Amino acid sequence: MTEFDYLSVRAQFPVLMQTLNRGLRPTFLDSGASAQKPACVIAKEREVEEQYFANAYRGRYLFGARVDDELEAARQKVAVFLGASSPQQVAFVPGCTAGLNMVAFGWANKHIHPGDEILITLMEHHANFVPWQQVALERSANLRFIPMTDDGRLDLDRIDEVLTSRTKVISVCGMSNVLGTINPIAELAKIAHSSGAILVVDGAQSVPHMASRVQETDVDFLVFSGHKLYGPTGVGVLYGKADRLEALDPTVFGGHMIDRVWADRSTWATAPAKFEAGTLPIVQAIGLGAAVDWVNSVGLEAIHQHEQNLLAEATRRLSDFPGIRIFGPGLEHKGAILSFRFDDLHPEDLALMLDRKAVFTRHGHHCTMPLHDLLGVSATTRVSFGAYNGTDDIDALVGAIEFAREKLGVSGVQNK
Amino acid sequence: MTIQELLSEYEELVDWEEQCDYLIDIGRELPVFPEEFKTDSNIVHGCQSRVWLVAGLDQSHDHEFVRLQADSDAMIVRGLIAVLLAAYQNKTPQQVLDTDIEGLFERMGLNRHLSSSRRNGLHGMVERIRRYASEIVGAEGSQ
Numbered sequence: 001m002t003e004f005d006y007l008s009v010r011a012q013f014p015v016l017m018q019t020l021n022r023g024l025r026p027t028f029l030d031s032g033a034s035a036q037k038p039a040c041v042i043a044k045e046r047e048v049e050e051q052y053f054a055n056a057y058r059g060r061y062l063f064g065a066r067v068d069d070e071l072e073a074a075r076q077k078v079a080v081f082l083g084a085s086s087p088q089q090v091a092f093v094p095g096c097t098a099g100l101n102m103v104a105f106g107w108a109n110k111h112i113h114p115g116d117e118i119l120i121t122l123m124e125h126h127a128n129f130v131p132w133q134q135v136a137l138e139r140s141a142n143l144r145f146i147p148m149t150d151d152g153r154l155d156l157d158r159i160d161e162v163l164t165s166r167t168k169v170i171s172v173c174g175m176s177n178v179l180g181t182i183n184p185i186a187e188l189a190k191i192a193h194s195s196g197a198i199l200v201v202d203g204a205q206s207v208p209h210m211a212s213r214v215q216e217t218d219v220d221f222l223v224f225s226g227h228k229l230y231g232p233t234g235v236g237v238l239y240g241k242a243d244r245l246e247a248l249d250p251t252v253f254g255g256h257m258i259d260r261v262w263a264d265r266s267t268w269a270t271a272p273a274k275f276e277a278g279t280l281p282i283v284q285a286i287g288l289g290a291a292v293d294w295v296n297s298v299g300l301e302a303i304h305q306h307e308q309n310l311l312a313e314a315t316r317r318l319s320d321f322p323g324i325r326i327f328g329p330g331l332e333h334k335g336a337i338l339s340f341r342f343d344d345l346h347p348e349d350l351a352l353m354l355d356r357k358a359v360f361t362r363h364g365h366h367c368t369m370p371l372h373d374l375l376g377v378s379a380t381t382r383v384s385f386g387a388y389n390g391t392d393d394i395d396a397l398v399g400a401i402e403f404a405r406e407k408l409g410v411s412g413v414q415n416k
Numbered sequence: 417m418t419i420q421e422l423l424s425e426y427e428e429l430v431d432w433e434e435q436c437d438y439l440i441d442i443g444r445e446l447p448v449f450p451e452e453f454k455t456d457s458n459i460v461h462g463c464q465s466r467v468w469l470v471a472g473l474d475q476s477h478d479h480e481f482v483r484l485q486a487d488s489d490a491m492i493v494r495g496l497i498a499v500l501l502a503a504y505q506n507k508t509p510q511q512v513l514d515t516d517i518e519g520l521f522e523r524m525g526l527n528r529h530l531s532s533s534r535r536n537g538l539h540g541m542v543e544r545i546r547r548y549a550s551e552i553v554g555a556e557g558s559q
């Protein structure tokens with residue numbers, strides 16, 4: 001295997017090539033929250049703004065036509081990237097949260113009735129938790145949770161405890177944003193379909209790190225955000241099987257999703273337009289196409305391997321610290337996320353000290369309060385990797401943790 | 417420590433690095449907070465870390481002084497608590513309300529150096545203290 005040249009990858013990210021105060025280099029370990037953008041994505045956004053910006057699907061003039069072509073090209077790139085059979089199955093939405101809400105409420109409209117069941121997990125991000133909880137409350141349906149193993153994997157051996165003939169939806173993350181757990185999507189799709197349910201995947205964390213293969217895995221819907229895939233903010237993708245998109249009601253109305261409006265009723269355009277109400281995030285969607293090109297140019301599989309190596313290395317080195325608790329399963333079940341907590345060092349203090357060394361991590365509940373309740377801690381520190389990270393970042397992290405421990409004199413301090 | 421003493425030490429320090437260390441040091445010296453006060457009702461919401469705050473009146477002098485006790489599981493927050501205690505110590509409820517705490521935070525550069533979630537937590541504590549003081553002032557005004 002050839003060595004992954006992370007330094008030349010990093011050199012494509014202007015934000016990471018800066019020198020900060022006191023000569024520090026930014027050690028960016030928060031790509032799970034939002035990834036940085038390579039110069040080619042920034043350039044693409046600039047190109048749209050400077051050369052041919054116009055609203056999409058409206059103006060049949062030079063700029064408008066160019067924007068339409070660029071958007072369709074971006075749609076096509078995303079479709080291929082996800083392994084979808086057609087770009088018509090890719091709708092541009094405002095983001096992962098918006099997309100998951102659209103699926104939950106749009107599906108509930110016709111397909112979830114009182115007494116039906118919705119199956120999610122306790123490791124879901126609030127974006128894939130609360131919409132289903134609210135749908136369940138509105139529809140008098142039951143929200144249930146797939147049992148988990150002690151190390152934070154789904155325990156599919158026990159799925160029969162919660163799967164019933166009334167289960168209408170299973171919705172899970174492809175990869176947990178805290179535990180890093182990679183969920184067995186193909187297996188879950190089989191389970192869902194065998195009991196007449198659909199499988200919805202929150203791909204926010206999985207899409208940037210591993211091939212989604214939506215046809216092979218047979219998922220019904222998959223949603224993700226562009227900004228975690230080295231693309232712009234404000235745009236995400238809702239993928240669905242053709243028949244599922246047809247069966248999904250729109251929940252946002254107006255603009256290009258309309259087919260015909262009468263005084264008393266309306267009809268909708270077909271997918272993907274049906275889910276693209278209002279003016280699209282045009283520049284961002286085109287920028288997302290450029291981000292997909294960029295990922296392909298480096299190679300998703302190569303990025304995955306590199307990140308897994310970093311994860312292994314970071315896990316090994318952090319495990320040497322006394323009093324550290326690393327959450328989530330073993331490396332073979334997890335992706336580029338490492339969450340931990342020290343017995344004697346509060347995440348709040350650690351974050352402050354790491355920041356002083358320009359090591360950027362995230363701490364808190366990471367929008368997963370039910371998971372943190374389960375883990376029995378109010379906050380964790382999370383390190384997440386992207387293609388531009390390297391062993392030098394792990395060195396910086398370890399050094400900054402040592403600095404924090406020394407400054408805070410943790411050995412002599414009680415912390416409950 | 418009075419707030420003047422605190423400020424004169426703090427402003428000697430050359431940069432946020434040193435000031436941050438200083439805050440952590442003064443946080444270490446906070447008076448012990450009784451374990452039995454660590455109850456849900458004493459928790460200040462809006463903080464990333466856990467913060468407990470108890471306000472009471474010290475009536476053993478000619479004037480009633482607001483007496484504060486607080487604690488947190490994060491050391492930097494304990495440092496901020498130490499600042500609040502210094503700012504509000506030996507003050508009557510009316511003086512608490514009259515204290516320009518925002519001006520103090522500005523002078524110490526806290527608004528600049530603390531992330532917005534930490535600032536929210538700090539303001540949560542201030543709100544709690546001010547609400548307590550204004551309840552006392554209100555009750556006395558209506559007697």
Ligand SMILES: Cc1ncc(COP(=O)(O)O)c(C=O)c1O
Nearest residue numbers: 095096097125127177202204225
């Ligand atoms: C697993 C997961 N789902 C959903 C989201 C929400 O994504 P966005 O904020 O881009 O809508 C996130 C982002 O943190 C996430 O990690």
